Amino acid sequence: MFMSEPKVDVRALAVLAHIEVRGAELEKLEQEIPNILAFVETIQKADISADTPAPELRNVMRDDGEPHESGMYTERLLAQAPARKGDRIAVKQVISREKS
C-alpha cells in the first residue's frame, strides 16, 4: 500500500499540539516535515508477515491502596508550580461565560 503525497497542514498540527509556531519557522517546517515523511515512508516496502508473539508483560499494575501518606509531597510539588493558591495549583479559568 503506497500513499499519495500526504498533505501536511503544519498550522493545523501546531494547533493540535498546542505549540505556537510563527512566520519563517512555519515555512521551514512546511518543507522539512514532508521531507521527513517521504523518508520514513520507505517502511511501506517492508515485509510485515511475521507473527506477533504475546508480550511477556501484560497490564502491569500496582496493588490498589495508598502508595504513600497523603500530603507528604504537597509542599515539594507546589514549590515547582508557577502559581499556587493555598494547597492547590492556581489555574486560569478554563470555561468562560460568553458576555451578551
Next chain:
Amino acid sequence: MNFKTLTIASARRALDAKEYSALELTDAYLKNIAARDGGIHAYLEVWESAARAEARAADERIACGGSHPLTGIPLAVKDNILIEGRVASAASKLLENYRATYDATVIKKLKAQGAVFLGRTNMDEFAMGSSTEHSAFGPTKNPRDPSRVPGGSSGGSAAAVAADLALAALGSDTGGSIRQPAALTGIVGLKPTYGAVSRFGLISFASSLDQIGPLTKTVGDAKMLFDSIRGQDENDSTTLPERPENVEKPRVIGTPRDFLKEGTEPDVLVRFEETLAKLRARGYEIRDIEMPNLSYALAVYYILAPAEASTNLARYDGIRYGLSVPADSIQEVYTKTRGAGFGREVRRRILLGTFVLSAGYADAYYRRARAVQNAIRQEFARAFDPSTDGVDAIATPTTPAPAFKFGAKSDPLAMYAEDIFSTSANIAGTPAISVPMGAVVRDGADLPVGLQLIAPQGGEETLFKIGADVESA
C-alpha cells in the same frame, strides 16, 4: 594519580588500600573541570561543595571497611535524570529552573553505594539529537577535536569521561544516545536490554525505547556501573526480573555486511574489518548474516520516537511545573509556553509525531511502523536462535563516520542518518555496546570510531566478554 590509566576498578583498589582518599580523588576531578571544562562545556552545573561532602562521607565508609563498588567514585549525570532538590532541565528552556522532587531509582541505588555526583551534563534538548547542538544552553565540544561535535544526545556525559572530567557517567539511549557519543569520543557506552534498568526519574522521551546506561573508559567499568543500577523496580512496570546469566563463552559473531555498505565511510569499514580480524584471531567465528529488515529500522524509529514524544511531552503545559508564559486564556498559556520553551528540534518532532498519530494517517505511519518493528524483532530472534545455529552477537560499526564539524548537519535528515546502525537495538529491545575500534584521520586529526555489538535480550554478559576481547586485542 594517573588519569590515563585510572578506571573505576583501579580507583576502587586504591581507595580501599588508602593510597588516596575519596576527597582527594573528587578534588582532582573538580580541578580538571575548573581547568578544562570552560573549553569543552560538558557540564551544565557542577556541584562542588556537595561533591566534596559526598566524598568525605565515602571516606568515612571506606575507613570502616564498608565500601561498595562505587563508594567514593566521582560520576557525572545526564541532565535528564532526577536527583532530589537539584535542577534537571533536559537542556531545555522549558525546565531551566525545574528542581527534581524525588530521586530517580538509578540515583537512589548510586547514593546507597556512596557514589559522588560531580554535576549534570549537557545534552540535546529532551535527548533529541546526535550532537548536543540542540541543547538550549550551547553545545559541548569533542575533547578529541574541539571543532567537532561529541555526538549526542548524551554528548556532555561522553565528553566528561573522555576528557577526565568524571571517572564515569550516566546517559540515556533512545536511538543511540549513549553509543554514538561514546564512539565519537573514544570511550565505552552500553545501552542495556529494555527493562534491565529502571527509568523511574528519567525525563521521558520515547518510553518504549528509552534506557539508562553507563558511559565509561573500559568495558569492565561499564559492567560495574551497569551492575550497580540494574534490577526490577516497582516504580517502572517495564522492568524485568533478573534472569540467570548466560555464562557460556560467546563464539560466533554475525555481521550484516550488505547493510553496512550503505553510507559507511571506507576507512571506518577498514577499522571494522581489522577489528573483526583480531576477534577471529582470538578464536571467534565471524559469519555473514542477512537481515533485510534492518534497513527499515531508522525509518521505523523516526515514526515511533516522535509519536511517543508528542504524547510524552504533552505534560509540559505551563501549569504544574516548568516554564509558564503568562497569557489571557489557558489555551494561550499552553501554546505560548510550549512555543517559547521548546527548541526547534523538539517542536519539529512533536509536530511530526502529531501527524503520524493523526486520524487518517495513523494506520499508514504509526501502526505500519509498529508492524515493521515486530518484523525487525523477529529478524533478531531468528539471527540469535540457538536451535538454528544462530550467532551469539551481531557486530556493526557504531556510526557510519567519525565526529562531524559543528553545523555540518543542519538538515534534520542528515542528522537522523547518524543513527542508522544504532536504532535497531532500541527497536528490538536488545542490549548493545560501543567499544573503541581505533581512529580514522580527518583534516589531520585522529578521530575515534566505535564497534557496536548487539546481543539477545538479557545478554549483557556476552557483550562484556566480547568487548573485553576487543579491548585487549
